[in-house]
Amino acid sequence: SAIAAVWEELLGVTRVGRRDHFFELGGHSLLAITVVDRLRRLGYALDVRDVFAAPVLGDLAAIKGRDGTVVVPPQRIPADCERIVPDMLPLIDLNQDDIDQIARHVPGGMTNIQDIYALSPLQDGILFHHMLADAGDPYLLTTTMSFPNRELLQRFLLAVQHVIDRHDILRTAFLWHGLSHPAQVVLRSAQLNVREIELDSADGPVAEQLAERFDPRRECLDLGKAPLLDFIVAHDADGDRWVVIQRLHHLIGDHSTLDVLRDEVHAILRGRTGDLAMPVPFRDLVAYARLGEPDESHETYFSRILGDVHEPTLAFDLADVQQQGGGIEEFRQALPASLNNALRHAARRLGVSVASLCHLAWAHILSNTSHRDDVVFGTVLFGRSLGGEGIDRAVGLFINTLPFRLDVGKRDLASAARDTHDRLTQLIEHEHASLALAQRCSGVVAPMPLFNSVLNYRHNEAPIELNDGHISNATHPMAGVKVLSDEVRNNYPLTMSVEDFGDSLALTALVSSSLSGQHICSYMQCALEKLAEAIEGGDRVVSPYRLDIVPATERALIAAWNTTARAFPTACLGELFEQQVRRT
Template sequence: TPNGKLDRRALPAPAFESAQTFVAPEGEVETALAGIWAEVLGLPRVGRSDNFFELGGDSILSLQIVARARAAGWLLTPRQLFERQTLAELAAMAAPVAHDADAGNAVPTGIVPLLPIQADFFAMPMARRHHWNQSVLLDCRDGFDTGALAAALGDLVVHHDALRLRFVEASGVWQQTYADEETCADLLWVRETATETERLAHCEAAQRSLDLARGPLLRAVALRTGDRWQLLLAIHHLVVDGVSWRVLIEDLHAAYRARLNGEAAALPARTASYQRWAEALRDSAARRGEEIPHWQALAQFDASLPADEAAGSLTIANRASVTLTLPADLTQSLLQRAPAAYRTRVNDLLLTALARALFAWTGREDVLVDLESHGRVAGVDDSLDLSRTVGWFTTMFPVALDGSGEIGTAIRTVKEQLRAVPGEGIGFGLLRRWGTPAQQSALAAVPKPEVVFNYLGQFNASFAEGAAWRPAAEGAQAAGGTQDPAAPLSHPLSVSGQVLGGELQLTLAFSQNRHRTATIERLAGALRAELEAVVRHCTSGAVGLTPSDFPLAGLTQARLDALCLDAARVQDLYPLSPMQSGMLFHSVFAPEGSAYTNQLRVDIDGLDPARFVAAWQAVLARHDSLRCGFLHRGDQPLQWVAKDVALPVIEADFTGRAAEDVDRLAAEQL
């Protein structure tokens, strides 16, 4: 002011930077994790304030992050990545890997309890259970040394215990046990073909060659057609899933390179066995009784879909599919831009689009969908590291999704419906399999959805640019029939999504005896339109918060909306501690008081103002409490944390001024 006093009202308000501002990683851990994130997500760089899920990360990729961090010497868990989603927050949780971290992961033997998904498989009527596989067909640029490849396949079976599982039926009860470690002969077939017909015939034979009781449950075929080499890997679905393939291909290639060089394979340390996970799941079922009301509430919904032929059979032989592809630019927007708008994950947005398309088709606001998940969830036994464990972990559970209303409302509603699922859905299968008779009876009343959804993530992230082994361009159909034609379809409609070559592919599989192709093509067109609309909405400046963003606050959507928070600025929101509540009460009713203001005055010789301010800015960035604001209107006071805040600084020259002037300035700051 003209009289030399500081006008506090004229000071600029704290400036909040965009969450997209790049801030370079700091320190060894952040630098290492930034490199891992960039590699897995296919990005040129990652900053310390970047959010994993807003960059296109998903629960499947989180397992790759954990596995690669472990290989780099840092121990993390998927739960930590979900709870600490920025690079800096996650790095603060990382601990060095102990040298004996794999000491408890000895080679398992004996009986393994069937997981719920495996028990469901054996409950389906099926004549030829040995023919129900997953497979990958790879183009192999440099051909093969078949001796080295055979040895590498043996290394793979020795290292991953699930590949040694066997299944035997006795008195109508199926049991899985481990075979001897040495049982890995005749895994590789080598075939030369002159025509596509011959090549496909060898693939078909391999798909039918597995034996549940005697093994093997893995078959590899090295195929040579002219100058082109391909590798078919067919594994029975009972012992593999989508996450497992990423680990298996990486390890097989590493073992092959080692054998090619005349060396023994040195694969990453074993993680927890499939057996230990199965036992942990069985034990956890008894602790999930409080989840029953959530699942029982789903019994009220209609799970059926419209059908062209209501009694049409559902078998693999009648299976057809319609695939829609999202171009690379829209896929990139979906993965790396759209999630930030409503703090969603990619799965939330895909399911919102599906719910809206199904709402338009069925006319029902709430549609019941079976949701598949990779199944490696936290909260069962967090001492078990499953980041590189192979097996069939899949969980399947029903969710009711409401895609009605305008797009923003639908996104928030679906997001909250998914967050409300207890324990990431794993309890539904556990209680059906190992619950009390009363619990099993309660869940039996929940109707089975006629549509299942599964997002498999970014498979291209598993293959480096220019890699010697890459997925064959022809796709899955070139690998032969993975399932017996007489086997039943699990659902009348299956929607699966995967990112391949930077493009999202959504495949709608159905029985031609139940639905006409034209019907599913119309549904696919509606799904594509809804997905494009969701991406446009989320990348056009829309933002929104939901109660699950701030679980500690315990707010309803209406109460949260009433706070009128700037979604782009808020990092977190939670209640005050009792001591803080008392301080806030006195500060609100005595705003001129300074009893709770601390002031530190220091004389510093040789101060560099710019570096001094930068140092304090770094402190602000590190400590959430220094970026807090307080909301005291309403039933409960809350504190909110800003994502970024610029330090308000006053720089004044008191050269030649009296000491009393400095004292006066200090007093005015209280």
């Protein structure tokens, strides 16, 4: 009855029975985290993986909980510590020379070091790509904004400093040169770096000058200096405003981190600092990744899933997955409300998540563009399934990208959707595995990539109402601020993000400049439409076992291009010469 009460409250339904299905009632991964948090407070030893494995209420109630709970070792460096030794660092293997070298690099020395620990699996991968980059950084997230006056800008920057003071990951530097292992070093105090520069509007629009001068394809942050978040400010006299570029490195945050950062800044500006939740230490994730599921378990799983994969899945024959973020274009597209409703209805009908349907649709797109039924692509995992109070609002890089394999050949669509859901559930067990480990378990020999595309299904809060780009609510603490642009990049030539706003869906494509983001989004929309129609109609098989991903307008254009029939003369060649002579 306690589990049913939690479901009723969070799913917004009147009554839940023992045979009711979490996903058929509209549940999803983000909501599952909240469910687990509530149930843990009631004494249930569950995590999100249990909700996916046992989505029926009666089955979930019968689960006794997991025995392998990770005990996070306490932080052992006391305040004002002047001598840090290896025994104080349970989450990384460093010797005394390593520690002393780190202390020499940190402003304030050892007394300013709060903790030192290893990198998470995805942080390892991002650092690898950072080190490969010849110029710029493929994982630098930039947002350009304008502020109507200097006073609001100053209040905003003070609020950001307050958020930095709250969260350890925002005071973290990354060091690796000369160390036994790469380390993230949490400082007790780190000051926000704000650079104000003077630009002449006679040289062009200030926002464009800033974007050109601090293009992440050429500029990068010093990872050894915390915080890996800074601001560049310039006064725009022509527009009577202040233009600001915010740069945050992906090593310290993901999409959810940006949401939390924004919400906490807004709360501070409203004077509601006391309402902010207790921060969740990022070291907890490092502990889960380091002390949780052993590498042997990950290797067994990925060897079973990928061991017989000997050829990569290369959509559009793009093999370069080390693009360093250059030559990547972005396109965004909202999906029709009718399709949003159809997908949610189809997911509930099958007892799967909308994310599962999107993975199946993406697999069909890759099948059509790589000429193979058995495809592999990267999927972005939320990384918060182990739960814990406040984990859904934790700041840091929790997500992880891992390979996902699906065979779309001659598949019943309903069973294919359920199989996709089951495979995603199994993958959650290994969400903190290293991508490098997973790739080594396949039969694809390095340096050939295992896949060249990524699907990212992510839950978003409803966007703030804007008027010509400005925050239109006069009572909002950021009223008058305008978001001019934002840019997210990675090293893959093809990334599709499905944005779930709760009551609507949208697509964001990051694609190589050799492709069209608009076309990729149209293929995804078409595949989702065909999938929803097939499930709604009860179709068992779609011949020739692939969803049609080409929109009707594009198919008509292709047909027109191939309409090459022309009237051909029936006279003999000699007669044609005679006719030509008479004409001339």
